[in-house]
Amino acid sequence: MQKKLPVELIFQVFSLLIAFIIVHAAYVATIRPKAEAFLQRQHDLTAQDKRYEQQRNFYVVLKDYEQEACIILMFWAFAIMGYKAVFTWRQQQQLSMDLLKLPHGLPVGLEDTKELLRRLEEVPPKMQSFLLPKALRTAIQRFAATRNVQDAATAVRSLCESEGERQEAELSVIRYIAWAIPSVGFIGTVRGIGAALSQANKAVEGDITGVTQSLGVAFNSTFIALVISIVLMFFIHQLQLMQERLVLDTEEYCNTHLISRLRIRPMP
Numbered sequence: 001m002q003k004k005l006p007v008e009l010i011f012q013v014f015s016l017l018i019a020f021i022i023v024h025a026a027y028v029a030t031i032r033p034k035a036e037a038f039l040q041r042q043h044d045l046t047a048q049d050k051r052y053e054q055q056r057n058f059y060v061v062l063k064d065y066e067q068e069a070c071i072i073l074m075f076w077a078f079a080i081m082g083y084k085a086v087f088t089w090r091q092q093q094q095l096s097m098d099l100l101k102l103p104h105g106l107p108v109g110l111e112d113t114k115e116l117l118r119r120l121e122e123v124p125p126k127m128q129s130f131l132l133p134k135a136l137r138t139a140i141q142r143f144a145a146t147r148n149v150q151d152a153a154t155a156v157r158s159l160c161e162s163e164g165e166r167q168e169a170e171l172s173v174i175r176y177i178a179w180a181i182p183s184v185g186f187i188g189t190v191r192g193i194g195a196a197l198s199q200a201n202k203a204v205e206g207d208i209t210g211v212t213q214s215l216g217v218a219f220n221s222t223f224i225a226l227v228i229s230i231v232l233m234f235f236i237h238q239l240q241l242m243q244e245r246l247v248l249d250t251e252e253y254c255n256t257h258l259i260s261r262l263r264i265r266p267m268p
Contacts, residue, residue: 015079035063066188066221077177107263113144160251167243185225192218
């Protein structure tokens, strides 16, 4: 048997690479040059007028390496969530299809199981791995093997529960990213405070420019990291809700269109 390529892993690696290239290019071409120009202009105005109140700038807030890393991780997480959301949406669309093609109200007996399995084999190959065909196939095979409707319903429930657990486990990468972003922000905080303390002697002499810039690194990195984390967690919960609905709707589909119509004919 030929091993399938780990498509999702390849997608994650390339999405991280593309996110790094795009974000780093934006920083090199736009964000850092504009931030440096703004800081130089503020320094010149402060030198001319000691009472000048320095202004805040969006590019200055974003300019440091910690913020860049947080934004790269954010786009990486969005790419992974987008991949999973599209896959889940495609499975959700399948719930509107009549895969078994049974007349309304017609009971299903043991003699119909082979025909139903054949109809499921007509599902396009790309959709064979979806949850709904697997659940229907599992229920039909269990019914044919045990001749028990309850066993078929239990098989569907067990498959749906295992699928829910698998989806929950696959979110671990995204949750790791959501945890890593605030951590990167705190690294910027430590770095900024450390740099400010190393320039305490200049502050004592009256030059607080270096101290304020270093403290700006500390606060800006934490601010950006926390904002990104809040936004990211919202979309993670939306994706999780979407996946849970798929599992519950699949189980309901199987119960309505198959399990409730299974019948065992009495022996003569």
